[in-house]
Amino acid sequence: MINIEDYKSYYQDNHDFFALLIENNSLVYDRLSDVFKVLGFIEMMVDMYKKIDEELEIIFETGFSYFHEQIEQIKIYYKDYFKGNFIKFERYAQLINYNLYLDDLKEALNEKELLNNETKEGLTELEQEIENILVKQEKFNDDDINRFDLMVGELVNSSEPIYTTQEIFAMIVEELEL
Numbered sequence: 001m002i003n004i005e006d007y008k009s010y011y012q013d014n015h016d017f018f019a020l021l022i023e024n025n026s027l028v029y030d031r032l033s034d035v036f037k038v039l040g041f042i043e044m045m046v047d048m049y050k051k052i053d054e055e056l057e058i059i060f061e062t063g064f065s066y067f068h069e070q071i072e073q074i075k076i077y078y079k080d081y082f083k084g085n086f087i088k089f090e091r092y093a094q095l096i097n098y099n100l101y102l103d104d105l106k107e108a109l110n111e112k113e114l115l116n117n118e119t120k121e122g123l124t125e126l127e128q129e130i131e132n133i134l135v136k137q138e139k140f141n142d143d144d145i146n147r148f149d150l151m152v153g154e155l156v157n158s159s160e161p162i163y164t165t166q167e168i169f170a171m172i173v174e175e176l177e178l
């Protein structure tokens with residue numbers, strides 16, 4: 001049985017930050033909305049029935065761990081990089097999301113044993129480039145994002161589908177019809 005209280009406590013502790021992201025239609029929060037929907041659904045199921053099946057327990061544990069990790073990283077960007085300036089933070093939301101995506105992608109590749117040294121080094125270099133833009137708050141545009149996409153496409157050359165945690169939770173939302 002899962003301990004939903006940790007999730008509820010974490011949510012309560014970060015309620016103001018979540019509210020800031022939601023009220024401002026943040027792209028960063030939008031990235032995690034499917035995970036949030038699934039966690040909320042499972043929370044409701046636990047509150048109603050006290051016991052849920054093992055598959056939902058695994059989904060919850062995975063989702064909460066992922067959600068927690070992502071939110072903590074987002075808070076670092078918000079507080080440390082942008083000193084709590086939401087306008088600046090949101091201006092770089094696309095790059096923040098891209099960096100979070102790259103972390104997620106590396107994890108997915110590693111789980112499928114497809115993360116070789118060349119791919120890992122290339123993705124890490126790309127993360128560093130994005131990190132430098134964020135730290136220095138340099139300008140970027142759609143051409144930069146397109147270039148990043150091309151680099152990822154060249155580095156991740158797999159015949160089998162690779163699903164990040166975010167993509168898996170989007171599929172769960174569809175399956176649960178949330």
